[in-house]
Amino acid sequence: MEKQQIKQLALSILEDGGVSQESCDWIINNLSKNDLKLFISCFRSAFKDKNVTVRYAGNLSETIKEKISGMFPGKNIIYVLSDKEVLAGIKMEFGDYILDYSVTSMIIKILKGIRI
Amino acid sequence: MEILTNIINLFGLETKLFIAQVVNFIVLLCILKIFLYEPIAKTLQERKNKIRQGLDDAENAKKALADAENQKTAVLKEAKIDAGKILENTKISCESLKRKSAEDAKKQAEEILANAQKQAENEFEKAGQKIGNMSVDLSEEIVTKILSEIFTQEDKTKILARAVEKIANGGYGKATN
Numbered sequence: 001m002e003k004q005q006i007k008q009l010a011l012s013i014l015e016d017g018g019v020s021q022e023s024c025d026w027i028i029n030n031l032s033k034n035d036l037k038l039f040i041s042c043f044r045s046a047f048k049d050k051n052v053t054v055r056y057a058g059n060l061s062e063t064i065k066e067k068i069s070g071m072f073p074g075k076n077i078i079y080v081l082s083d084k085e086v087l088a089g090i091k092m093e094f095g096d097y098i099l100d101y102s103v104t105s106m107i108i109k110i111l112k113g114i115r116i
Numbered sequence: 117m118e119i120l121t122n123i124i125n126l127f128g129l130e131t132k133l134f135i136a137q138v139v140n141f142i143v144l145l146c147i148l149k150i151f152l153y154e155p156i157a158k159t160l161q162e163r164k165n166k167i168r169q170g171l172d173d174a175e176n177a178k179k180a181l182a183d184a185e186n187q188k189t190a191v192l193k194e195a196k197i198d199a200g201k202i203l204e205n206t207k208i209s210c211e212s213l214k215r216k217s218a219e220d221a222k223k224q225a226e227e228i229l230a231n232a233q234k235q236a237e238n239e240f241e242k243a244g245q246k247i248g249n250m251s252v253d254l255s256e257e258i259v260t261k262i263l264s265e266i267f268t269q270e271d272k273t274k275i276l277a278r279a280v281e282k283i284a285n286g287g288y289g290k291a292t293n
Binding site: 099108 | 252255256259260263264267269271272273274275276277279280281282283284
């Protein structure tokens with residue numbers, strides 16, 4: 001299968017709402033090992049482009065959700081409660097970017113500065 | 117002449133007999149000379165020569181022995197001198213070799229010590245770094261754990277709201293994944 005076709009396949013599956021059992025079986029039976037690797041890479045990349053993952057700690061009010069939606073128009077926003085990962089604050093992942101405004105990242109930054 | 121004849125007659129000498137005896141004597145002398153005297157003289161002369169030869173040989177042998185003895189003494193003396201020289205040289209070489217070996221061993225020991233010291237310093241530095249990093253990791257864990265206990269739900273919500281506000285106003289730094 002050609003690279004463009006695999007990319008298109010990944011995009012269409014994502015637009016359909018994800019990988020179903022049927023499409024999964026088809027992919028496994030019809031794609032070679034290298035094609036499968038490429039498909040996963042394209043799917044992951046397309047997923048990142050289409051979606052924004054928001055990890056937070058505490059209570060997320062509707063106001064805050066609206067503000068976040070306003071920051072990323074047309075994107076699908078996935079909210080993940082991660083107390084341990086974030087501690088307090090927020091962490092947003094979209095595409096190849098990360099917006100990290102969490103207490104954990106601040107601590108790591110401070111400690112990195114004093115690391116030998 | 118008559119007197120002579122009378123004397124001869126007095127002693128009983130007969131001329132013919134006398135001449136015959138003289139001839140007899142001469143013949144006997146000749147025979148004895150040829151068959152007895154000359155061989156004996158020859159034998160005696162040979163023996164004399166042999167004896168002289170033997171004596172000469174003994175004399176020569178004695179001389180040769182004396183020469184050999186002298187030579188032997190001279191060679192032994194020379195060998196002794198040479199042996200002495202060789203021993204002296206060997207002693208000197210031995211001493212210098214001993215000294216050089218001691219110096220080399222000392223140098224090697226110093227090098228080993230210096231290397232060991234350097235290695236120990238490196239290891240110490242590495243250990244220090246490792247301990248430093250471990251203590252930072254530990255501190256990170258401790259601080260995270262403590263803060264997770266300290267922050268209440270209310271605090272977390274407040275911080276979250278403030279963070280979103282800041283992001284919305286553009287006060288953030290992006291990092292790539």
